[in-house]
Amino acid sequence: MKRFNSIPIVIRQLYLIKKTWLLTIIYASIVLFALLLISKPIDESIKIGIFDLLADIGEATGSTNHFMLMFVAIPVTVTILTALIKNIESAKIVLSLGSRFQIYHALVISALAFSLIFTIFIFLFSFLCGGLLVGFENTWLMPEGKISSILRDSDKFQAIIPNLETYKVVLTLVITKFLSFIMLSFCVLFLYQLVKNSSLVMIILLVLAGIDQTGVFRFPIFTRFGTVHIYNWIDPMTTVYHSIFLIALSLFLYVVTGWLYERKDFI
Helix, strand or coil: CHHHCHHHHHHHHHHHCHHHHHHHHHHHHHHHHHHHHHCCCCCCCCCCCHHHHHCCCCCCCCCCCHHHHHHHHHHHHHHHHHHHHHHHCCHHHHHHHCCHHHHHHHHHHHHHHHHHHHHHHHHHHHHHHHHHHHCCCCHHHCCCCHHHHHHCCHHHHHHHHHHHCHHHHHHHHHHHHHHHHHHHHHHHHHHHHHHCCHHHHHHHHHHHHHHHHHCCCCCCCCHHHHCCCHHHHHCCHHHHHHHHHHHHHHHHHHHHHHHHHHCCCCC
């Protein structure tokens, strides 16, 4: 059926930009490894574990936290998706797909596929390298771990231990990152329809993320919705609210970009 013609086209286009993938993976690997290294706590009295390197409870550092979104996710997302947009909007593929609806949804499928692939890469790399650096133990469950040392209250620590189970931490990190990558992908699709310049799109996203990082507004406005803080573990509903926002923003951008695309002139 023609409705599904876009899927093999997307798969082929993801393969055809393999050189772009290679360059972005090399860049991402270097930055991620640096983030893992700088996330190691200096205090030797704290028992270091894998999650200290992946998601520091201060929200910024760690290979899956805000610095990763700023310095890895945004550059990689813009680079990969703009390359896919240029390929999919080429004359040959436009004629093959036959309608703006099919073309736009080929881009949507590309965005979702990229988000999934990138999420898998981030966590495989982070767990492998982080585990080699400090081991794979979840020290957040321990009294000598970082969360206990931050709380400095045995009763509070005991109360949140169920929230720190390894599978819950992994699930929280994976969901927030996957939704963040989807949101960033739809931001790229939306902005590229307006400015047609990948460098400008990247600058806009970095500025927004930078404003979020400064905490000027005292509440998340953009990428900080995809990060985790100690409050995520004290009150897991924080993660739920942030995830709902990321989904809502992605759906909004999907609708608005689709509306713009229906009025796009390919001539």
